[in-house]
Amino acid sequence: MQAFDGVQCQICALSVHDATDHAVVRIITNKAAIARRILREQGYPHSEKDVLVVELSKGHTLSSLCVALLAAELSIQFAYPLMLRPNGTPTIALSIEDPTLAGQILRRKEFRIFGEGDLPNRPSEHDH
Secondary structure, rough: OOOHHOOOEEEEEEEEEOOOEEEEEEEEEHHHHHHHHHHHHHOOOOOOOOOEEEEEOOOOOOOHHHHHHHHHOEEEEEEOOOOOOOHHOEEEEEOHHHHHHHHHHHHOOOOOOEEEHHHOOOOOOOOO
């Protein structure tokens, strides 16, 4: 997205769903307020949705994450990996029907959950 070039707001994750008459582009940035302003100034229609950003490391696999959410009967609506990752470890963004409950469950299972302030401001040496 050219509107983000040279701005202090980087896209950390991107997902595109293309349909016949439109496309849904989902982005996660390291600065939501700046991204919101850019989208509004550029006239792009947009909406916002809370997601969980979860680190997959130290024995915390995608399978164990899914099992924990399934045990709580929580559905994943969509998921995609982050390109710019805190700590350089595999990290996934999840849209879940109840992100508060999902976050509590995953924290109890000792998954690391990242907030906006944890997202990198520039690519780390691990992301090359």
